[in-house]
Structures are given as C-alpha cells and as structure tokens.
Amino acid sequence: xxxxxxxxxxxxxxxxxxxxxxxxxxxxxxxxxxxxxxxxxxxxxxxxxxxxxxxxxxxxxxxxxxxxxxxxxxxxxxxxxxxxxxxxxxxxxxxxxxxxxxxxxxxxxxxxxxxxxxxxxxxxxxxxxxxxxxxxxxxxxxxxxxxxxxxxxxxxxxxxxxxxxxxxxxxxxxxxxxxxxxxxxxxxxxxxxxxxxxxxxxxxxxxxxxxxxxxxxxxxxxxxxxxxxxxxxxxxxxxxxxx
Numbered sequence: 001x002x003x004x005x006x007x008x009x010x011x012x013x014x015x016x017x018x019x020x021x022x023x024x025x026x027x028x029x030x031x032x033x034x035x036x037x038x039x040x041x042x043x044x045x046x047x048x049x050x051x052x053x054x055x056x057x058x059x060x061x062x063x064x065x066x067x068x069x070x071x072x073x074x075x076x077x078x079x080x081x082x083x084x085x086x087x088x089x090x091x092x093x094x095x096x097x098x099x100x101x102x103x104x105x106x107x108x109x110x111x112x113x114x115x116x117x118x119x120x121x122x123x124x125x126x127x128x129x130x131x132x133x134x135x136x137x138x139x140x141x142x143x144x145x146x147x148x149x150x151x152x153x154x155x156x157x158x159x160x161x162x163x164x165x166x167x168x169x170x171x172x173x174x175x176x177x178x179x180x181x182x183x184x185x186x187x188x189x190x191x192x193x194x195x196x197x198x199x200x201x202x203x204x205x206x207x208x209x210x211x212x213x214x215x216x217x218x219x220x221x222x223x224x225x226x227x228x229x230x231x232x233x234x235x236x237x238x239x240x241x242x243x
Contacts, residue, residue, distance in 0.1 A: 030147040034120075034140055038155065041138060042089035045242065046118060046155045047078060047235070049094065050171050051102025051162030051194075053128065067162050067195060068105045074160070074194075074228040075109025075117075081236060083115055087243060093118055095152065098139060099128040102162045107133035122148050149174065157242050158190040158235055163198040179221050180214075190238040191222040192231055199224065 016022055049071060055064035075094050082092040094110040096103035098119025110117035111133040119134025121141045130139055142148035153159070153175060161172045175191060178184045193199040208214045225231040 027144060027147060030142055030144055031150070034151050037138070037140075038118075041116065043093050043116075043118070043138070043155065044087075044089040044091050045157045046093045046095040047158045047160065047239075048152055048156040049075065049096045049102060049106035049160050049162070050164060050168050051105075052164035052168060053097075053099045053101035053103065054165070055101035055105065055162075057105070064101070064163060067102060070194070070228050071102050071105035071160075071162055072109040072112070074231050075106040076113045077109075077228060077232045078235065079110045079113035079115035079117075081232075083113070085243065090116060091243065092157065092239060093138075095120065095156065096134065097121065097148075097152065097167075098130050098134050098141075100131055102164065104131035104133060107131055120148055120152055153178070153184070156189060157239055158192065160192045160194055160231065160235075161199075162194045163202075169202075176218075176221055180218055186221060188242075190235060192234060193222050193224050194226070194231055196224040196226045 010016060017025065051067065051071060052064055054062075055068040056062060057065060057068045059065050078092060079094060085091060093116060094106050095118040096106045098107075098121035103119070107117045107119055108131075116135045116138055117133070118138040119130055119140070121128060121130045121139070122145060123141055123143055130141065140151070142151075149171065152171070159172075159175055161168060172193070175184075175189075179186050179189055179191070205214070205219055209216065209219065223234055225234060
C-alpha cells in the first residue's frame with residue numbers, strides 16, 4: 001500500500017470503502033443516503049409500479065406495448081389527482097425501478113402530469129439505463145438488490161404490478177409474502193395485479209388454494225384490474241384513508 005493511502009482518513013480511502021471489510025458501510029450508505037434525500041424532498045409515501053423492462057412503446061407487434069401506454073395513462077391520472085390533494089409534503093409519489101419499459105412508462109406519465117417521480121435503478125452486469133423521465137433529484141442507483149427492494153416497498157401505500165418476467169414475479173411474491181406474514185399490515189398496502197388475463201394465466205392462485213398452500217384469506221390480499229380507469233378508481237377509493 002502506498003504511503004499516501006496509509007495517511008488518508010478512513011472515510012476518504014476509496015480503496016478501503018470498496019473492500020470486503022467495508023461492505024457494512026456500503027449497505028448502510030444505501031439505507032441512509034436515500035432516507036436523507038427522500039426526507040429532504042418531503043416524500044411521505046409512494047405508489048410503486050412494477051412491470052417488464054421489455055415493454056417498448058414503438059413495437060406495435062408486442063403484446064406488452066398496450067401495457068406501456070396504459071401504465072403511462074394510469075400514472076398521469078394518479079399524479080394529477082395527488083397534486084390536487086395539497087397535503088403537507090408529497091403523497092402518492094410514483095416510484096419505479098428506474099429502468100425502461102413499464103418503469104419508464106410510469107415515470108413518463110408523472111412527468112407529463114408535471115409531478116416528481118422516483119427511479120430506483122440497480123447496477124447489474126447487463127447495464128440497465130436510468131430512464132429520462134424520473135426526476136433527477138429522486139433518482140437512485142443501488143448496488144445491493146435487497147436495499148433497492150427495501151426502498152421500493154418501504155414507503156409504498158400501493159403496488160401496481162403490470163405484466164413482467166422474473167424480476168416482476170419476484171417483487172410481486174415478495175410483497176405478497178410481506179403482507180401475508182403481516183410484516184406489512186394488509187390495511188397499509190393496496191396491491192393491484194394489472195392485466196387480469198395475463199396474471200390469471202401466469203399464476204393459478206386457485207390451484208394454490210386447492211393444494212392448501214395458501215388460504216382463502218390470501219386471495220383477498222390483491223385486486224385484479226384491466227384498465228387505467230378501473231385501476232384509478234380502486235386506488236383513489238383505497239388510498240384516501242391514508243391522508
């Protein structure tokens with residue numbers, strides 16, 4: 001080690017901060033820095049949008065394209081409604097994973113409605129770019145998946161899951177598990193599975209019930225919806241109790 005590195009203050013030593021021994025500090029920073037920024041911008045709570053990063057608004061042949069534009073419309077309507085509430089701080093701020101596809105659509109809708117929105121991106125080997133519609137001051141890039149997942153859900157009052165692949169399914173099941181086990185109160189989080197025809201084909205909840213791996217009550221943890229109007233109506237009704 002060079003003499004200059006030995007005489008640095010520990011918090012200025014980037015080689016140390018990137019080492020295995022400093023992993024705890026890096027994890028803490030991914031908790032404390034977003035906390036500070038969200039508090040500075042007075043973000044009280046969020047609406048989390050999940051969905052495929054592969055939804056392309058220009059691909060007319062993809063079955064995901066319609067979901068892109070429906071996510072954009074739903075986000076736009078929610079932000080327009082939330083802005084008019086004029087509560088202290090920012091309520092029901094749109095939050096996404098910050099990437100392309102459905103995430104971009106939700107940030108785009110918030111941008112069109114002239115509202116702030118959050119993008120919580122992740123650094124992965126196949127680099128996922130941060131979409132241009134998330135507010136720069138509320139854009140984050142995480143290294144640790146579990147810290148990103150924590151922040152995606154921690155301030156959420158609603159989760160809207162559009163069609164997606166492994167990542168979306170992972171986040172949906174993790175959120176349902178947190179509510180099922182009462183780590184998040186079922187009275188404190190609204191879960192919508194958007195695109196009834198998709199979700200009923202992909203996940204056969206009735207078969208889970210048949211095999212008694214879930215209970216009848218577990219089927220009440222979420223709602224299906226298939227249009228921006230229907231989703232907005234459910235969310236508007238369910239979210240007003242949090243004001």
